[in-house]
Amino acid sequence: MEKVAIIGVGQTRYERNNPCSHDEMAFEVTNKALEDAGLTIADIDNSVTCTNDFWDGRTISCMTITDATGSSRVPTTNVEGDGTYGVLMGMTRILSGLHDITLVVAQSKGSIGEPNLITNAIFDPVYDRILGLDAVNSAALQAKRYMTKYGITEGQCARVSVKNHKNAKKNPYAQLPLDITVEDVLSSRPLADPIKLLDASPVSDGACAVILARESDAKRICRKPVWIKGVGHCSDMYHLGDRDLSDVSVLQTAVKKAYDMAGIKDPKREIHVAEVYEAFSYMELMWMEGLGFCERGRAGKLMDSGFTQMEGPLPVNPSGGVLSAHPVLAAGLARIVEGVLQVRGEAEDRQVQGASVALAHGIEGACGQGHCVYVLER
Amino acid sequence: MTVELGNTGTRLHQSRIRLRYNWWVGKSMGRFYREIKEKRKIWGNKCPVCGLVYVPPKENCPRCFEEMNEFVELGDRGRLLTYTVVRYSVPLIQPQTPPYVMGIIKLDGADTGLTHLVGEADLEDIEVGMRLEAVFRENPQGNLLDIKYFKPI
Numbered sequence: 001m002e003k004v005a006i007i008g009v010g011q012t013r014y015e016r017n018n019p020c021s022h023d024e025m026a027f028e029v030t031n032k033a034l035e036d037a038g039l040t041i042a043d044i045d046n047s048v049t050c051t052n053d054f055w056d057g058r059t060i061s062c063m064t065i066t067d068a069t070g071s072s073r074v075p076t077t078n079v080e081g082d083g084t085y086g087v088l089m090g091m092t093r094i095l096s097g098l099h100d101i102t103l104v105v106a107q108s109k110g111s112i113g114e115p116n117l118i119t120n121a122i123f124d125p126v127y128d129r130i131l132g133l134d135a136v137n138s139a140a141l142q143a144k145r146y147m148t149k150y151g152i153t154e155g156q157c158a159r160v161s162v163k164n165h166k167n168a169k170k171n172p173y174a175q176l177p178l179d180i181t182v183e184d185v186l187s188s189r190p191l192a193d194p195i196k197l198l199d200a201s202p203v204s205d206g207a208c209a210v211i212l213a214r215e216s217d218a219k220r221i222c223r224k225p226v227w228i229k230g231v232g233h234c235s236d237m238y239h240l241g242d243r244d245l246s247d248v249s250v251l252q253t254a255v256k257k258a259y260d261m262a263g264i265k266d267p268k269r270e271i272h273v274a275e276v277y278e279a280f281s282y283m284e285l286m287w288m289e290g291l292g293f294c295e296r297g298r299a300g301k302l303m304d305s306g307f308t309q310m311e312g313p314l315p316v317n318p319s320g321g322v323l324s325a326h327p328v329l330a331a332g333l334a335r336i337v338e339g340v341l342q343v344r345g346e347a348e349d350r351q352v353q354g355a356s357v358a359l360a361h362g363i364e365g366a367c368g369q370g371h372c373v374y375v376l377e378r
Numbered sequence: 379m380t381v382e383l384g385n386t387g388t389r390l391h392q393s394r395i396r397l398r399y400n401w402w403v404g405k406s407m408g409r410f411y412r413e414i415k416e417k418r419k420i421w422g423n424k425c426p427v428c429g430l431v432y433v434p435p436k437e438n439c440p441r442c443f444e445e446m447n448e449f450v451e452l453g454d455r456g457r458l459l460t461y462t463v464v465r466y467s468v469p470l471i472q473p474q475t476p477p478y479v480m481g482i483i484k485l486d487g488a489d490t491g492l493t494h495l496v497g498e499a500d501l502e503d504i505e506v507g508m509r510l511e512a513v514f515r516e517n518p519q520g521n522l523l524d525i526k527y528f529k530p531i
Contacts, residue, residue, distance in 0.1 A: 019388045057395060116468040126403045127434060128493045130522050131480055132464065132472035140462035141482060141493075148460065148506045193463040237440040241482050241491030242432065245460065 004091045005218035005225035006376070007101075008037025008211035009337045014175040014325030017111045018205040022056065025207045026068035026107050033103065033209035037222065041070040044211070046099045050079050050086040050106035050329045054118045069105045069209075082106070082277075083208055083333025084233075084362025084372035090212045091228060101217055106333040107207035110326070115203055122366050124239070133240075135279070135366065136200060140192035142245040142367040143282040147194065149246045150297030152285060154194050158185035159303050160281040161198050161323055167310060168320025170349035173334075175204050175325040185281070199281040206327030208334050226340045229357075230264065230375035232257025240367065251290030251371040259292070262375035264357075267292045271375075272355035273342045274308075274316045275335035277363045278323055284308075284316065287361060290371070310352070318342070318350040332362025332372065339376045406435035409449060414525065415518040422488050424448045430489040454512035455531065456485035456492070463501055473523060477501065483510055483528055497527030504530075 010032025012018070012025055020028075026049075034040060047069055051061035058064045062078030065071070077093075079086045083106030090102040119135035146152060162182055168174035180198060188198040218225040234254040237243050255267075264270045274291070278284035285299035293314060294302040302308065308316035317323075319338040322331050339358035341347040356378045364370035380391045403411065406423060410433075413421045422433030427442040431450050438445050461481030464472070472478065473495065481504075482491035496504060497513065510528035518524035 019383070019386075117471060120468075120471045125399070126401050126407050128522060129471075130473060131493060131495060132468065132474075132478075133480070133493065134468070134471065136466070137462050137464050137480055140464075141460050141480065144462055144506070145460035145482075190463075190465045192465060195462075239436075239490075239493075241493050242440060245482075 002095060003215040004094050004212055004228050005215065005222065006210050006228065006336070006340050007213045007218050007222035007225050008033040008039065009209070009340050010036055011173055011208045011334055011337050012206050013173050014204045014206040014327055016175065016203055016205065018109065022065065022107065022109060023068035025109070025205065026065055026105055029107070029207040029209040030069050030103065030105055033211050037211045039101070039211065039221065043101055044070060044074060044103045045101045046075040046093060047071040047103040047105065048077055048079060048086045048090045048093070050081060050083045050104070050333070052080055052108060052329055054121055055108040055110065055113060055328055057113055065105070065107070069103065075099070081329070082362040082364050082372065083330055084336065084360070084374065085364065086333065087210060087212065087336060087374070088231060088233060088372060091231065094212060094214050100214065102212040103209060104212065104333065105207065105209045106330040108328040108330060109205040110203040110328055111205050127239070136195060137192040138240060138366045139280045139283070140195045141240060143194050143280065146246040146282060146286055150300070152282070152300040154186060155182055156300035156303050157199055157281040157285065158182040160278065160284040161185045163309055164278070164317050164321040164323045167318050167350065168324035171319045171324070173325070174320040176202055177320065177324065195280055201279045201322045201326035204325050204327040206325060206330045206334070208330045208337050210333065210336060210340070224344045224378070226343050227377050228374055229377045230258035230260070230262030231373065232261070233370065233372040235370040238369065245367055248286055248290030248296070251287060251368070252292070254371045255291050255373045258373045258375050262377070264375060267359070268314060270357060271314060271359045272357050273318060273339070273352040274314060274359040274361070275319060275338045276316060276321065276361040277332055277335060278317065278321050279326060279363070281323065283368065284321070286368070288316070291359065291361070291373070315352050318347065318352055335360040335362060336374060336376070339374070343376055343378045404437060406437055410434045411520045411524065414514070415520055418514045420452045420454055420485060420512065422450050422452050424450050431487060432490045433485055433488040433492050450487065452485045452487040454485070456483045456488070456510055456528070458496070458504070458506055458508045458510055459484050459491050460506060461496060461504060479504060481528070494522070494525060495527035498529035
């Protein structure tokens, strides 16, 4: 299979109530990615945008963002979902042979609408929407199930939050750089037991863009192409009650495809840095298990050991992760952008020294119903 | 309407989307709500291939992709698989004033969990694995809250 590389990246600073319009945000990030790639909009053959109608308050939202992403004069298509899936679409468009240099843009402004009402609408109107389910309390159901099954403690989850907010201090794009302690997390305002305010990601506005190219174009255009060595995705069932919410076998299936493609046999040693989609602190622990960084049920101990701290053997979320900035749809693409910066050696103060193999992870749907994982290499 | 924030020149446009929907519930949920409304019974359905019993019932087994036409009457008792105490308030979507308890209940005879509410329970007494029983609403309206909540037994 032909190789595909990421040859340009851009992201906005993540914040709540960014006083810009959707168009301004998408225009900014498209230009940043073009500048990073050393290209102009005329070089873009086609685009993939990631938008969501409920978050934008505009339906057929794919068609609303064409002007600001230079997509009004090229073939454009849309992924209603996380940016990691947008890159998957872009990659397959290139591999099909039908398309060349591909722009992928993901964006949302969480501050413009009512996130609890929007995420309540994830759930089935005929069945359980009436219970007041939303992103936070459904995550709480998953957290409780996971913690009960394996004896994971609230303190171990809190450690994730402490680590990621501290890492965010070195990331100029992050929304919530914080110096907090485990005690601060444990005593923060309870939202839905066991999730407290500092276990949860914020409401954010933000956008990311990447530019993809096939090997021949990438080598011609780009000094430091970052290769997509492996990718995999997989989904679980829709209704929460049909799933075992502590089960990460769907993530295991997704990442196995990525590892096999990339020739990774021992991820704990061969992955140098990981950016994962932890919308809540407990999720980072679950995803460590699904990604094969430890056995099932052992992520609490992994966290305690310091393995995933910046000084540890496998830093996770040096950017501060989704706990530090959660622009829906863009958050997964941000993990890819951060992974690219890491393997290029351009991650500045948050750089993991010598990193040349990064893992980037995104999720889709309630409680990580779907997962999409990348192995990125220099 | 558009408002200016302070003297910044930054303008915010405020509006809302008003949308009504009439969702057809489908054969399975139709049967589920009818059995609760008319007989105060909870029904699921069973996959002919894997044999799992789903509640609420659904059109096809998500594991096997087989149509499920065998409906199964279940009891109204079960075990609490997981729960949360919701402490923040979003009145437009919440069925009760917080703190209220949502959980996933494995009914006797079912292989999947039913997401619902836990009521008539002290918060400190709720624990995973406890036995619960459905309490039905006096005037059923054809939705999931025709079961008011599940209470400890």
